[in-house]
Amino acid sequence: MAGFGEPGVSTVDATGMTVGVVAARWHGELTDHMLGRAVAAAQACGAATVVARVAGSVELPVVAQALARRCDVVVALGVVVRGATAHFDYVCRSVTDGLTRVALDEGRPVAHGVLTVDTIEQARDRAGLPGSAEDKGWAATVAALDAAVAIRTVSAGPAQRLGFGG
Incomplete structure (x- = not known):
C-alpha cells in the first residue's frame, strides 16, 4: 500500500449515471464491506447501482463486461x-x-478495486473497515465515475486541436 499520492476526490456529480458493481464472494467479510462502500459512494454521487456477485476474482472480468454493456x-x-x-x-x-480489456473494448471506465496483497491484514487495512487506512470500495467507485464525467465532457465539447503544434 503506497499510502500517499491519492487525489482525494470524495464525490463527483454523476446524477443519472448507473454503476455496475461486481464483487467476488471469496474473502466475503471484506468484499461484502467493500461492496457496501461502493454502493454508498455511487449513491453519494447521485448514481444508481446494479450489483452482481461472483465466486472469485478470476470471474470478475466476464461479468464486468456484461455490466459495461x-x-x-x-x-x-x-x-x-x-x-x-x-x-x-x-x-x-x-x-x-481482463478488466483493462473490458474498459477499452466497451469504452467504459472499469475500476480495478481488487486488493492484491501479501497478507489478510493488508487487505483489512485497505477494505474501508473501521480503522482502515484506505477505503478501496469507495475510492474505486468515485474514480470510475470521475472518469465517466471526464469522458462525457470530452465527448460533448466542441472539437479542438489537442497536443503540440498550432
Missing part, C-alpha cells in the same frame, strides 16, 4: 492474498488484463 461505469471488487505458489501472480495478471 448496460451501465455507465463498472467497479470490480475482490481480494487476492499471496500464497506459497505462483497462483497469486496468474490470478492478478488475469484479472488486471
Whole structure:
C-alpha cells in the first residue's frame, strides 16, 4: 500500500449515471464491506447501482463486461492474498488484463478495486473497515465515475486541436 499520492476526490456529480458493481464472494467479510462502500459512494454521487456477485476474482472480468454493456461505469471488487505458489501472480495478471480489456473494448471506465496483497491484514487495512487506512470500495467507485464525467465532457465539447503544434 503506497499510502500517499491519492487525489482525494470524495464525490463527483454523476446524477443519472448507473454503476455496475461486481464483487467476488471469496474473502466475503471484506468484499461484502467493500461492496457496501461502493454502493454508498455511487449513491453519494447521485448514481444508481446494479450489483452482481461472483465466486472469485478470476470471474470478475466476464461479468464486468456484461455490466459495461448496460451501465455507465463498472467497479470490480475482490481480494487476492499471496500464497506459497505462483497462483497469486496468474490470478492478478488475469484479472488486471481482463478488466483493462473490458474498459477499452466497451469504452467504459472499469475500476480495478481488487486488493492484491501479501497478507489478510493488508487487505483489512485497505477494505474501508473501521480503522482502515484506505477505503478501496469507495475510492474505486468515485474514480470510475470521475472518469465517466471526464469522458462525457470530452465527448460533448466542441472539437479542438489537442497536443503540440498550432
